[in-house]
Amino acid sequence: MTIASSSPPSRLPVGGAAKARSKPRTRRTDVGENRGDGRLAALFIAPALLGFVVFLLWPTLRGIYLSFTRFNLLTPAEWVGLDNYVRMVHDPIFWSSLKVTVEYVVINIGVQTVAALAIAVLLQRLTQSAMLRGIVLTPYLMSNVVAGLVWLWILDTQLGIGNEIISAVGVDRIPFLADETWAIPTIALINVWRHVGYTALLLFAGLQAIPGDMYEAARVDGASEWRMFWRITMPLLRPVLAVVLIMTVIGSFQVFDTVAVTTAGGPANATNVLQYYIYGSAFGRFQFGYASAMSVALLVVLSAITVLQYRLTRAGRTDLG
Amino acid sequence: MRIRLRTLVAASGALALSLVSGCAQGGAAGSSAHTVTYWLWDANQLPAYQACAKGLEKENPGLNVKITQLGWSDYWTKLTAGFIAGTQPDVFTDHIQNFGQYADLKVLEPLDDLGIKDTDYQPGLAANWVGKDGHRYGAPKDWDTVALFYNSKMTKAAGLTAEQLNSLSWNPKDGGTFEKAVAHLTIDRNGKRGDEPGFDKNNVKVYGLASNGGGFGDGQTQWSNFAASAGWSYLDKPRWGTKYQYDSKTFQSVVQWYFGLAKKGYMPPLSDYNVQSNQANTQVAAGKAATAFDGAWMISTYAGFKGRDIKTALTPVGPTGKRATMMNGLADSVTKASKNKAGAKKWVAYLASDACQKVVGRYGVVFPATKAGTEAAVAAYRKKGIDVSSFTKPVADKKDFRTFSYPIASYSADMTALMQPAMEDIYGNGKPVSSLDETNEQINLILSQ
Numbered sequence: 001m002t003i004a005s006s007s008p009p010s011r012l013p014v015g016g017a018a019k020a021r022s023k024p025r026t027r028r029t030d031v032g033e034n035r036g037d038g039r040l041a042a043l044f045i046a047p048a049l050l051g052f053v054v055f056l057l058w059p060t061l062r063g064i065y066l067s068f069t070r071f072n073l074l075t076p077a078e079w080v081g082l083d084n085y086v087r088m089v090h091d092p093i094f095w096s097s098l099k100v101t102v103e104y105v106v107i108n109i110g111v112q113t114v115a116a117l118a119i120a121v122l123l124q125r126l127t128q129s130a131m132l133r134g135i136v137l138t139p140y141l142m143s144n145v146v147a148g149l150v151w152l153w154i155l156d157t158q159l160g161i162g163n164e165i166i167s168a169v170g171v172d173r174i175p176f177l178a179d180e181t182w183a184i185p186t187i188a189l190i191n192v193w194r195h196v197g198y199t200a201l202l203l204f205a206g207l208q209a210i211p212g213d214m215y216e217a218a219r220v221d222g223a224s225e226w227r228m229f230w231r232i233t234m235p236l237l238r239p240v241l242a243v244v245l246i247m248t249v250i251g252s253f254q255v256f257d258t259v260a261v262t263t264a265g266g267p268a269n270a271t272n273v274l275q276y277y278i279y280g281s282a283f284g285r286f287q288f289g290y291a292s293a294m295s296v297a298l299l300v301v302l303s304a305i306t307v308l309q310y311r312l313t314r315a316g317r318t319d320l321g
Numbered sequence: 322m323r324i325r326l327r328t329l330v331a332a333s334g335a336l337a338l339s340l341v342s343g344c345a346q347g348g349a350a351g352s353s354a355h356t357v358t359y360w361l362w363d364a365n366q367l368p369a370y371q372a373c374a375k376g377l378e379k380e381n382p383g384l385n386v387k388i389t390q391l392g393w394s395d396y397w398t399k400l401t402a403g404f405i406a407g408t409q410p411d412v413f414t415d416h417i418q419n420f421g422q423y424a425d426l427k428v429l430e431p432l433d434d435l436g437i438k439d440t441d442y443q444p445g446l447a448a449n450w451v452g453k454d455g456h457r458y459g460a461p462k463d464w465d466t467v468a469l470f471y472n473s474k475m476t477k478a479a480g481l482t483a484e485q486l487n488s489l490s491w492n493p494k495d496g497g498t499f500e501k502a503v504a505h506l507t508i509d510r511n512g513k514r515g516d517e518p519g520f521d522k523n524n525v526k527v528y529g530l531a532s533n534g535g536g537f538g539d540g541q542t543q544w545s546n547f548a549a550s551a552g553w554s555y556l557d558k559p560r561w562g563t564k565y566q567y568d569s570k571t572f573q574s575v576v577q578w579y580f581g582l583a584k585k586g587y588m589p590p591l592s593d594y595n596v597q598s599n600q601a602n603t604q605v606a607a608g609k610a611a612t613a614f615d616g617a618w619m620i621s622t623y624a625g626f627k628g629r630d631i632k633t634a635l636t637p638v639g640p641t642g643k644r645a646t647m648m649n650g651l652a653d654s655v656t657k658a659s660k661n662k663a664g665a666k667k668w669v670a671y672l673a674s675d676a677c678q679k680v681v682g683r684y685g686v687v688f689p690a691t692k693a694g695t696e697a698a699v700a701a702y703r704k705k706g707i708d709v710s711s712f713t714k715p716v717a718d719k720k721d722f723r724t725f726s727y728p729i730a731s732y733s734a735d736m737t738a739l740m741q742p743a744m745e746d747i748y749g750n751g752k753p754v755s756s757l758d759e760t761n762e763q764i765n766l767i768l769s770q
Contacts, residue, residue, distance in 0.1 A: 072426060073401075073404075073405050074404060074405065074426045074427070074428060075426070075427070149597070152595065152597055152598050153598055156595060156598045156599050157592050157593045157595075157599070158589065158593045158599055158604065158607070158609055159598065159599055159603065159607055159609070160598070175590075175592030175593070177595065178591065178592035178593070178594065178595060178749075179592050179749075180749075180750065261597060262597070264596060264597075266741070266742070266745055267591055267592070267745045267749045267750075268742040268743075268745035268746040268749060268750055269742045272742075280738060283398060283401060284734050284738065285734045285735055285738060286422065286426065286734070
């Protein structure tokens with residue numbers, strides 16, 4: 001309503017004294033109304049801005065400050081300079097947590113992206129059924145904790161139905177969540193199961209934006225589905241794929257709940273991912289200063305990876321048109 | 322437009338204020354001059370303490386006790402958050418494991434004026450709740466010990482009588498009669514027992530002894546009774562010690578023997594254990610294990626396993642000639658930031674009295690800390706057809722038994738964080754027990770801060 005009543009400069013009077021005299025009045029009105037817009041805009045932005053400052057900006061700045069302190073939450077923080085960072089560099093559990101986290105991300109994102117892409121392409125090229133799309137999304141409707149617990153019970157070495165089946169066919173039981181080698185891949189795949197449908201739908205939305213006539217033209221030229229996938233689908237999906245990758249990689253680095261309910265970081269720190277180690281240091285051991293330092297390290301790692309991904313995948317540009 | 326804007330601003334301001342005040346009200350957890358808020362984690366005990374609350378309210382008209390029960394894992398997180406946000410309860414059930422940490426953080430109110438006497442309670446329970454500074458921070462509430470739960474159908478089939486199971490002994494060299502019994506109770510896929518030639522340790526159908534994991538730094542239901550009956554102690558002092566003793570050769574020989582039971586196929590490997598899905602009691606319930614060391618807090622759980630006919634036996638006699646079990650006691654503590662300290666102390670004094678503990682005992686869900694309360698509990702268990710003598714004998718008979726407390730020291734969370742992976746590495750990954758030397762050094766370094 002406000003926008004319609006204020007004329008853009010190009011529509012201002014073009015000639016004549018009377019019209020020229022009316023200019024200042026018009027401008028005053030414009031300025032006045034713009035002020036009104038500004039306030040209204042500020043009002044509408046305020047809740048989001050307040051949320052951003054209170055829940056993101058302030059905690060981030062405070063977290064960075066706390067990383068230079070010894071702090072147990074209940075007594076005042078004590079400035080210790082770089083002590084927490086020095087400790088972090090010399091802490092073997094931190095490095096093993098980082099290694100375990102990277103291992104998780106590589107398996108989780110690698111499998112999830114390939115599977116999601118395959119599902120998205122199949123959904124687009126073979127069927128447009130909304131019901132199928134709904135089914136694909138079903139695991140995502142379950143909470144991470146519930147999904148983790150259900151898989152924990154299925155995969156339990158001694159009692160899980162999964163291992164009962166494995167044992168029944170004459171194969172040795174597999175300690176999926178209780179063995180150093182198996183635990184991280186298992187947790188990564190549990191989360192693939194839960195998130196792949198959602199990722200597939202994001203990619204599916206990206207595929208919808210690719211003009212159908214491109215495929216028609218390619219088909220006329222005798223291109224196979226495989227060739228069309230590599231020459232049309234992949235290049236034109238790249239910006240969407242890049243954004244999805246950036247989002248999922250960040251989410252993957254923050255894995256916590258599935259670990260908390262299935263392995264609690266064990267056995268012997270084999271699944272002690274960085275977020276779990278940070279949580280344990282802060283809320284178990286009351287070492288909020290050290291936990292903040294590790295959080296800052298995670299922030300730096302994630303920022304670097306995101307920038308790198310953005311550059312490498314040219315996420316901001318499209319090859320379409 | 323301006324009026325509208327102002328109205329909008331005013332309305333949103335009012336909404337924000339009402340939300341904030343709403344939060345504040347919720348945050349105060351209902352605390353007031355006439356109300357005492359109380360938290361506990363054991364749902365089985367809730368009716369017993371509700372009955373106690375009625376008793377206090379009857380004696381003190383106008384005073385109201387509001388009890389909240391939270392599951393074990395949420396309990397400590399919420400309590401910590403409560404201390405930070407000022408929404409903690411007035412009184413809460415405290416565990417020795419967290420006592421040191423909360424005492425260091427100075428979030429507990431001294432309870433010296435309650436006049437708690439050691440002699441009013443089972444031995445050692447009251448003294449454990451005195452901090453490094455000499456002040457009392459907890460009033461004894463209950464106690465538990467550890468015994469050997471066994472599937473009597475399986476022991477009968479193995480030809481082991483209750484008398485035999487109650488007279489087992491062990492040593493770290495050959496495991497003694499205890500290891501022999503556990504081996505005999507173990508059965509492989511082909512029906513061969515653990516002590517028979519041709520036993521296949523890699524394909525075990527029923528384990529002689531269930532696994533409760535690596536046992537962190539306390540080994541309460543794992544290795545602690547063996548280590549203590551070999552003469553070992555966690556720390557250099559019974560309370561507020563300054564040096565842990567995981568580097569002791571005695572301790573390391575016990576750990577080597579104990580986890581060695583898994584290597585021999587008599588106890589499940591670490592990979593079969595899961596704190597969420599497959600603890601020792603689950604293994605017994607599922608018929609995958611014949612016996613399990615577990616605490617008195619599990620009596621009702623084991624008694625409820627249909628078709629298993631679970632009974633209990635004493636912990637085995639160790640190289641010192643004594644049996645041993647951890648005797649852990651909970652207490653009620655008042656928070657320093659409580660808004661109703663007078664009411665809170667009144668409630669704690671009542672909780673620690675015979676009047677309340679006898680009521681709790683009659684529910685037969687826990688052993689209260691006072692002698693009369695314990696007697697009431699024993700009678701209640703008997704009424705349910707459960708013999709609890711394996712848990713009560715160690716407390717009454719100091720000649721044949723050694724009872725010891727959960728390690729009481731500062732930085733217990735750090736100790737646990739370091740010991741958990743260290744023990745799992747030995748149990749699950751075959752790391753040598755001598756690796757505990759380094760872990761012990763790290764823990765003692767933290768303790769010396």
